[in-house]
Amino acid sequence: MNDITPTPWPKDRIIPAANWQRPEGVRLISSDDHVIEEPHLWEERLKGADKDRAPKYWKDETGFHMTVDGESYDVPGLPSDFPEGREGFWDVSKRLADMDAEGVDASIVYHGRAAGLIRMADRDFFVRCMDVFNEWLAEWKQAAPNRLYPVAYLPTFFNPEATADYLQKLKQLGFKAIEIPLNPRGIRYNSLAMDPMWRAIEDSGLPLSIHIGAYIQYSGRGSLGANLNANLMPFTGMFGQFVFSGIFDRFPGLKLIFTEGGAGWVPATLENADKIARDYATELRPRIAHAPSWYWHNNCYATFMQDDVAIENIDRIGADRIMWSVDYPHPESIVGNSETVVKGIFDKVGEAKARKIVGDNAAAVWGI
Structure with missing residues (x-):
């Protein structure tokens, strides 16, 4: 007998009317949400010879699609x-309406499809593509600069010595947060060769997020569920890598946020x-x-x-x-259920701790 009740797809979820009054002065900040990039972003903004080889990225009646050098970058x-059907993913006015309906005051916003470009073989071209993404994201946040706080993608893990200059550019664009991928192929975060990157990040004062990624480890029967099960809880090993390689000893000012992997893994780890x-x-x-x-x-934080x-x-x-986060508007998000989850946190841990979890910690980490 199947005892699983399917959760509605994000595009079909209804946000109910509020029926709980949160304590006075509580600020709800979602520490992990997402935006989908505008169609044809790279085709229109890359210049010169890059324009001819730009990632093809478009939206049709079936959703968003991306190809690079003729290879599909869609999630199999x-x-x-x-995963990408809720209109607030690309329509900022509908996003803000959803935030209002769920009582979310501010949102830390991560990539949509851009992170998938890490699969590109040409690393220099990858950096130029991420430049386009970061510049577009800096423009996008102007729709609601006191509510939307996007996270810039830091592409210099391939060239750590370039990090300091790149971070200055990101600061000039107004970013308060940066991210790097979980497991970039061919890169060892525990290598001493990465120290120029860690030093530059520490000096910048910008909090660093490592976000979960979509990695295909398994194939065949049940592979979608198996891959998602692994992808959504991946941080035990990464925490150990940072600690046991001495990164935090050498750079004690680093603030590292393990993002979208929950926090239940922390006590046992x-x-x-x-x-x-x-x-x-x-x-x-x-x-x-x-x-x-x-x-x-x-040094560390986790979002859930x-x-x-x-x-x-x-x-x-x-x-x-x-x-706390909504993870707007992913399938595993709590869109439509945020009030129930937040109220449960207050009921279970008390107001003093709950205030930190649902907003105060994020405000302190990102300076918002």
Whole structure:
């Protein structure tokens, strides 16, 4: 007997009228939302020889589509209008109306399709394509600059020495936040060769997000669910890489946000990492200055949509270390259910901690 009740597709969800009065002065900030890029973005904005080889990106009656050098960059196994069908994804007026309906005061906004361009073989061309995306995103936020806070994509992980100059450009464009991909092919974040990038980010003061990505690890029967299950909870290893390679020791001012992977993974990860640090202390290289859990409580954050495990373990995670989000307008988002989730957080952890989780932490991290 199938006991699964399907959640409506994002385009079909109805946001109910508010029936809960949040405490006075509470500011709801969604720490992880998304915008889909305007069609033909790269074809129209790239210049010279780049225009001829620009990624082809368009919208038709079936949804959004992208090809690069004739290869489809659509997500296999999903109809485009399932994850990308809600009109507020591309219509900013409808996005703001949805935010109003759910009581969201401000939104930290990440990429739509642009991150998929990391598959491109020509790295220099990839950087120029991400330049186009970042410049467009800086324009897009002007529709509501006190409510929409987009996250720039930092493409210099292929060339760490170029990071400082690129960050100056992003600051001039008005960005308060940056992201890098989770597992770029051929890049080892734990390599000392990456230190110029970490140093430049630390010096910039910009918080750094690592966002989950769509990685195809499995094929065949059940592969869509298996891949999504892995993609939506990927951060245990990445946390260990930052800690055990000594990145936080060398750059203690880094603020790292693990984005869209929930926070329920944190308690078990910290317990396990601390045990590894004790049990293998004589062999670990480099030697780290603190227990791994110390770095979590001093350098790291995680975003979540609805995560009962995290809320039940809030004292182990830290109420100042996690940030609520809608994940607008993805299938796993809580569009249409935000009020219920937020009220549940207040009921379960109390007002003081809940205020931090649903808005105060994000306001402090991103300076908004």
